[in-house]
Amino acid sequence: MAATCAVATAEEHDLRHHGDAEVADAGDGLVDLAVNVRSDTPPEWLKQRIAASLGDLAAYPDGRAARAAVARRHGLPVERVLLTAGAAEAFVLIARALDAERPVVVHPQFTEPEAALRDAGHRVERVLLRPEDGFRLDPAAVPEEADLVVVGNPTNPTSVLHPAATLAALARPGRILVVDEAFMDAVPGEREALAGRMDVPGLVVLRSLTKTWGLAGLRIGYVLAEPEVIAKLAAAQPLWPVSTPALVAAEACVAPEALEEAEAAARRIAVDRAHLLAGLAEFEEITVCGVAEGPFVLVRLPGAAEVRTRLRALGFAVRRGDTFPGLDGSWLRLAVRDRATTGRLLQALDHALALAAP
Known part of the structure; x- marks a missing residue:
């Protein structure tokens, strides 16, 4: 198995394009298969918890209870937890605070x-995983001199779940290993998760609560890392970076009963994904590369851009793939639904x- 490594340049991929752009200004007419937020969320009990917090908005946010709850959820000391305004803020903090020389x-x-x-002034190198390898990662493809490595698990948009041992093999003295587990709670049993591990040096795990719980508009996530790394990231945050309603949501979503609900949802997603994959297999024009384990599926098909436009006219928004480095205009990402x-x-x-056929 081989992968390619390339130095990033300011090139053709629109790194700021995200799934929400596919449904922006579309009104209520489109079925959203472009955004990977679980449908019918947030649940009513969570909305009630958030609404009840609005009476406390006069006070400054106090994240201690939520931080302790996240620490308990992963069996970690509280010094290894940092709450953030979604995973996106965490990526900015990492870029600005950790002084990487070869990311x-x-x-x-x-x-x-x-x-x-x-944006933080780094020159970024890319390891491009190949569809012919099922988008699987060979740790040897990552340059030995890299002092900051970022990888998703399960990966958006490929939906590939990398073995925890494969990712742990990337750890090196002097290297920060960032694993984005934003979709890990959509994997039954969270198998292959590294969250909670304290035996992998330099490990930084990012989690998001926006996908499974439908809280993209609230902005809540967290970082798990060694205390020294957490301290550096926290020093780069503004004061009170996470709002009171978001803190309440974080505490609620890591409670045991919420984890049970998330696990049940993950099992439903696995069944619904199997149904989607079986249907896609009926189309000889469509190829699914890799084994999908997340709440979305990446497909390759001829004329994908035209098909995407036609699907939109038929009432379905899907995610274009050509904004992801390593992919081109022949790819689409489909969210798993019922x-x-x-x-x-x-x-x-x-x-x-x-309609797209010649």
């Missing part, structure tokens, strides 16, 4: 880490492919 980003993956590193929604998508896809 490497494993692609295709969420583009915000590289964008944040570039069987009924998937059935309608497959019908629309059949129609769009027929």
